[in-house]
Amino acid sequence: MTEHRRTIGVFLTDDHTVVRQALAEMIARQPEFKVVGQCGDGLQVAEQVLAARPDVLVLDIVMPGINGLDICRVLTRRMRNLAVLILSMHDDEEFVVRALENGASGYLTKEADNGQLIEALHTVFRGELYLAPGLSRGVLQRLGRGGDDPYEQLTARERQVLQLIAESKTNREVADALGIAVKTVETHRARLMRKLDIHDQTTLVKYALRKGVISLR
Numbered sequence: 001m002t003e004h005r006r007t008i009g010v011f012l013t014d015d016h017t018v019v020r021q022a023l024a025e026m027i028a029r030q031p032e033f034k035v036v037g038q039c040g041d042g043l044q045v046a047e048q049v050l051a052a053r054p055d056v057l058v059l060d061i062v063m064p065g066i067n068g069l070d071i072c073r074v075l076t077r078r079m080r081n082l083a084v085l086i087l088s089m090h091d092d093e094e095f096v097v098r099a100l101e102n103g104a105s106g107y108l109t110k111e112a113d114n115g116q117l118i119e120a121l122h123t124v125f126r127g128e129l130y131l132a133p134g135l136s137r138g139v140l141q142r143l144g145r146g147g148d149d150p151y152e153q154l155t156a157r158e159r160q161v162l163q164l165i166a167e168s169k170t171n172r173e174v175a176d177a178l179g180i181a182v183k184t185v186e187t188h189r190a191r192l193m194r195k196l197d198i199h200d201q202t203t204l205v206k207y208a209l210r211k212g213v214i215s216l217r
Contacts, residue, residue, distance in 0.1 A: 008125050009036040011054035013045050013071075014087075015063050023058065023087075026114055033121065042066035042163075043177060046074055054082070056125050059104075061088040061095060062215040064167065065177065069095075069102050069212065070159050076103025083124040087117070095212055096131070096139045106130030150196050151211060158192040159213075161185060165201070166208035 010033050014020045017040060024035045037052040039045045043065035049057055057075065061068040072084050085106040086099045096107045105124035108117060109132050116132070123130040131139070154162065157178075164174040171189070175182045198204050208214045 007034045008032055008056060008121070009034055009052070009054040010121065011035075011037045011039075011049050011052055011057045013039050013058065013063065013068070014060045015040045015042075023117075026117070027121075030118060040064075042068070042071060043160075045071050046078075049075055049082075050078065053079075056083045056085060056121055058085050058087050058121075061086060061090055061099075061212055065164065066160055067163060067213045069098050070156070070163075072099065072104050073102040074156060083127070085120055085124050085130070087112075090212060091132075091135070093135070093139050096135055097143060098212075100129075100139070101143055107135060108132045109134075153195050154192055158188050158195070161188040162192050162204070162208065163213050165189060166205050166214045 010027055012020050012023050012027075012035060014023070020038045020040065024038060027033045027035055036054050037048055039048050040063075042063035045059075045063065045066070057072075059068045059072055063071065068086065068088070072086070075082055076084060083106075084104045085108060086104045087108050087110060088095065089110050091109045099107050105127070106120050106129065108120045108130070112120075112132060120130045120132075151159075160178060161174055164177055169177065171182050171185045174185045178185070193199060193204065196204075196207065198207060205214070
């Protein structure tokens with residue numbers, strides 16, 4: 001009697017449609033996996049993932065609206081059985097540490113080949129940690145040391161406002177994107193800039209770039 005193996009549901013996020021399509025086609029060739037959704041807009045990812053209930057979320061860091069690290073933080077707290085695999089162009093250890101602290105189960109760079117991606121998907125689905133070849137496991141010793149980082153003191157809403165402002169959105173555009181009042185945006189903006197000790201738009205953008213919240217792409 002042949003043992004029945006449950007199909008592993010995978011949700012793909014990347015702000016480039018061609019990348020998502022290529023990943024979907026490659027994963028679809030593996031009989032044990034099924035792509036249950038795709039999204040390229042950070043503001044929509046959480047809602048769509050909660051609806052699709054995947055086993056594994058493949059998540060890019062650079063996403064419009066809300067970056068992948070903050071999406072990971074939100075979803076791993078709301079879906080305890082969700083495994084998150086970060087697939088990013090960033091190979092800096094700081095991003096790896098922040099991803100793991102935010103609940104990711106694995107980190108793979110976009111230089112990886114198909115075999116490494118499939119191995120990573122299997123590994124995180126089993127509940128194990130996966131780090132891309134070349135990434136030092138020494139990053140694990142740095143976990144939990146970022147308590148003094150002002151960014152960690154921002155609320156989820158303040159992080160959203162920070163990213164949208166750094167993406168050059170006006171207060172009105174931020175309000176429309178988040179479904180809140182302009183006055184509320186102004187309040188969040190003032191609070192986050194006070195917490196970060198940042199007092200002008202240029203410095204805020206530079207900070208967001210350094211934190212990987214936005215990209216120059």
